[in-house]
Amino acid sequence: MDLARVIGCIVATQKDQSLVGCKLCVIQPIDQDLNPKGSPLVATDSTAMRGEGEIVYYVSSGDAVPTGPEGRKMPVDAAIVGIVDTVDYKKEYLPK
Amino acid sequence: MLLGKVVGTVVSTQKDPGLTGYKLLVVQCVDIDMKLTPVYVIAADAIGCGMNEMVIVVQGSSARIAERTKNKPVDAAIIAVVDSVDTHGKRVYEKFQHN
Numbered sequence: 001m002d003l004a005r006v007i008g009c010i011v012a013t014q015k016d017q018s019l020v021g022c023k024l025c026v027i028q029p030i031d032q033d034l035n036p037k038g039s040p041l042v043a044t045d046s047t048a049m050r051g052e053g054e055i056v057y058y059v060s061s062g063d064a065v066p067t068g069p070e071g072r073k074m075p076v077d078a079a080i081v082g083i084v085d086t087v088d089y090k091k092e093y094l095p096k
Numbered sequence: 097m098l099l100g101k102v103v104g105t106v107v108s109t110q111k112d113p114g115l116t117g118y119k120l121l122v123v124q125c126v127d128i129d130m131k132l133t134p135v136y137v138i139a140a141d142a143i144g145c146g147m148n149e150m151v152i153v154v155q156g157s158s159a160r161i162a163e164r165t166k167n168k169p170v171d172a173a174i175i176a177v178v179d180s181v182d183t184h185g186k187r188v189y190e191k192f193q194h195n
Contacts, residue, residue, distance in 0.1 A: 007128075008183030010099075012152065014143055015176035016162045024152070024176070026099075026128070026183055040128045040183075042097035042152055052185065062157040075142070075162035075175050077154050078097055 001057045003084065004029045008052065010042060018074050023048055027058060027080065032089055043078035055084040098137065098153045099178065100125040102145060106138055114168045121145070121174065123153050130181065130189045139172040140165055150178040150189060 008026035012019075023045040031037045034055065043058050046067040057080070059067070064079035066072070104122035108115075119141040125133050130150075139153045142162040151174045159165060159173035181189040 008181060008188075010152070010181050011179040012176035013179055014145070015152075016142055016164075018161075018163065019176060026181065028128075042099055061155075065158050065161055073161050075154050075158055075160075075165075075173065076097060077156050077158040 001059050001081070002029055003032070003034070003055060003057055003087070004043075004080075005034070005036075006052055006054050006056055006080075007040060016075055018068060018072065019044070019076075022046075022068070022074065025080070027056065027078070030055070032087065032094070034087070041078055043080050044074065044076045045080045047080055047083060049083065055087070056080045057082050057084060097175075098123075098125050098155065099130075099181070100137065100151060100153055101132065102147055102149050102151055102174075103136075104147075112169050115140075115170070118165075118168070118170075123151060123172075123174065125153075126150070128183060128188075137172050139174045140168070140170040142173045142175055143177065145174055145177045150181075150191065152176040152178060 004027040010024040067079040068074040100123035106120040125135040
């Protein structure tokens with residue numbers, strides 16, 4: 001799982017059946033200091049509560065498949081699974 | 097998932113039997129400002145989209161979960177046609193203006 005910031009939303013009418021009712025957003029992956037890392041990507045939102053600017057964590061590749069309602073399979077490779085309240089870490093525990 | 101624009105088609109006769117009947121499209125990825133980047137993906141069409149449309153491409157094993165690509169030998173599939181994209185509170189893409 002990785003941290004990301006929600007930076008936008010996407011509307012799509014024509015889509016795979018299993019994605020109906022599912023929110024799509026643009027997220028920017030961030031590092032532990034909340035600085036942008038890598039390029040933005042599209043993710044579904046299984047929490048359905050995210051707002052723009054919020055810090056979230058997401059799962060990627062095959063792990064994002066069972067994130068539909070009631071564990072339903074969805075054809076996605078990135079899915080937001082939670083909203084972050086706080087992030088704490090000790091600098092000395094980071095790999096050098 | 098990636099955002100990209102459909103810029104071409106791929107025709108192939110000699111292929112894995114599992115790919116018979118699939119439309120293969122060349123998708124050029126876009127950045128956050130919707131500018132085209134030099135990254136291309138060949139993706140199987142799982143919804144029925146056309147040229148110049150902005151689409152969402154799913155990669156890896158997740159591409160085999162879509163209804164039309166179930167258990168087929170693909171690792172990139174188009175799963176949605178984008179109507180609009182908003183980032184930082186601004187509309188950066190709208191389908192019906194760009195077409």
